[in-house]
Amino acid sequence: MIGTGSTGVQITAELGGKVRQLKVFQRTAQWILPFPNVRYSQLTRNALSRWPRLNWLGYWFWGWFFRFRFGRATIRPGFQRRLVQAECRWNLRLSVRDPKLRAKLTPKDQPMCKRLVLAGHFYRSVHKPGVEVITDSIDHIEPRGIVTADGALHELDLLVYATGFDARAYVRPLEMIGEGGLSLDEAWADGPMAYRSVAVPGFPNMFMLMGPHSPIGNQSLVPIAEDQADYAMWWIKQLHEGAVRIAAPTEAATKEYNESMKAAMPQTIWVTGCNSWYLGKDGLPELFPWTPETHHELLREPEPAHFEVR
Numbered sequence: 001m002i003g004t005g006s007t008g009v010q011i012t013a014e015l016g017g018k019v020r021q022l023k024v025f026q027r028t029a030q031w032i033l034p035f036p037n038v039r040y041s042q043l044t045r046n047a048l049s050r051w052p053r054l055n056w057l058g059y060w061f062w063g064w065f066f067r068f069r070f071g072r073a074t075i076r077p078g079f080q081r082r083l084v085q086a087e088c089r090w091n092l093r094l095s096v097r098d099p100k101l102r103a104k105l106t107p108k109d110q111p112m113c114k115r116l117v118l119a120g121h122f123y124r125s126v127h128k129p130g131v132e133v134i135t136d137s138i139d140h141i142e143p144r145g146i147v148t149a150d151g152a153l154h155e156l157d158l159l160v161y162a163t164g165f166d167a168r169a170y171v172r173p174l175e176m177i178g179e180g181g182l183s184l185d186e187a188w189a190d191g192p193m194a195y196r197s198v199a200v201p202g203f204p205n206m207f208m209l210m211g212p213h214s215p216i217g218n219q220s221l222v223p224i225a226e227d228q229a230d231y232a233m234w235w236i237k238q239l240h241e242g243a244v245r246i247a248a249p250t251e252a253a254t255k256e257y258n259e260s261m262k263a264a265m266p267q268t269i270w271v272t273g274c275n276s277w278y279l280g281k282d283g284l285p286e287l288f289p290w291t292p293e294t295h296h297e298l299l300r301e302p303e304p305a306h307f308e309v310r
Contacts, residue, residue, distance in 0.1 A: 002138070002146075003162030004030050006115065009122045011162060016125025023154055024126065024133045025146065029104065031088040031111040034095075035118035066220050071292040074112055074218040076267045085111040095123035104133050109274035115217065167277045168192055168286070170211055178203040179248075191280045193258050195249035195306065196298050197288070198228050204248040204308075205239065207232035213261060215288035215295050217270065217278060224295070231299040246310040253306035264289035 001012055004026045015022050040048075048054050073080040088111040096102040105126075107114075126133055136148040145155040166172075170192060176184035179202050187202060192212035194200050199207055209228045210216065216224065238244040262284055265271055270278050270285040278285040288295055 001025065001160045001162065003164070004028070005162060005164060006117050008162035009117050009119045011160060012131075013119055013122040013125045016122075016131045017128030019130070021130045022132070023146075023156070024131065025138060026104065026133055026135050027137070028114075029107040030114065030117045031107050032091060032117045032119050032122055033084065033088050033111075034091045034120060036120050063220065063223055067292045070112075070116070071215075071218045074269050075264075075289055075291065081112070081269065084116075088116075091123070096127070098127075101126070101133065104135050110269060110272050112269045113272050113274035114276040115278070164277065171208060176203060176206065178206075191282065192286065193254065195254040195257055196231075197295070198231055198299065199249045201249050201251045201254050204246040205235075206248075207235065213258075213286055213288050215290075215292055217285070217287040219288075219292040219295070223292070227296050227299040231302060234302050244309055247307050249306055250308050253303075261289055 001008060001015070001022065002025045004012070004024065008024070009030065009032065012022070012024055069080055069084065072078060073084045092102065092105060096105055105123075125131065134148065134154070136150055136152070139147045139149045139151075141147070141159070142153075145153055146159070147153050168191075171184065178184070178187065178200070182202055184200070184203065187200060194208065194212040197208070197211045197214045199211075207228075209225045209232075210221065211228070214224050214228070235244070235247055238247070265284050268285060268287070268289050270276065270287060278287055280286045
């Protein structure tokens, strides 16, 4: 297993103790918040089917939970941040008794500076017989297995990559061409930017879900996508009814929005000294520096004055 991010941790948690031998190659230790992965009983599933309103109750509760805890802990100092950080340190200290293994699994940065990993039994799994955490860097991979920088060959039958993804792909690999022949790659040559995470100047009638500076570091993806989809549908309705033929955010409104986000970044946990995929070319996080409620309000009702409408 190469990787100890969110995906690597989840796979390791399931494989540990179920295979004869598991070697986990870790480049960077991650803080892990204990979080249960509850299995719903048949009785619960029947109840949710019979009384659909119960689904709404769960949606409301978990939405409030994420907004109240992570939505605030990441963007400003306070008791929510201290609580989450204490839980991560407590989880590591109590779950990993072996001091050598604990040293390997202890990150150098603050909890939540990088993407926080939620997992219930990762630490238990790496304690299982046959599981080994390897922190030596990988030199190369050959047919027999992995060779680390110290020259050791780690033979294997199966190699699992959990090595990340292109966090800045957004709508790509689609090739988007805006007005005047400008491509999206050219518009984003200095880094991805957007108006309120959903639209880009010079690209009329183009709306995105999970665009640049979406609050993915402090909110569930589900309500983010819902707010962005509602916003896009408002404009699509105007286009469908003929009230508008072309709409794109202005350069001025987009620049003002992005400058205000940059000014708010110093209060966030993401600038406390770690090297993460959250950071853009300018060293600032490409995330949303305010509460999830603020993102909802920004997308609740479009401001046509911020758009070039024809």
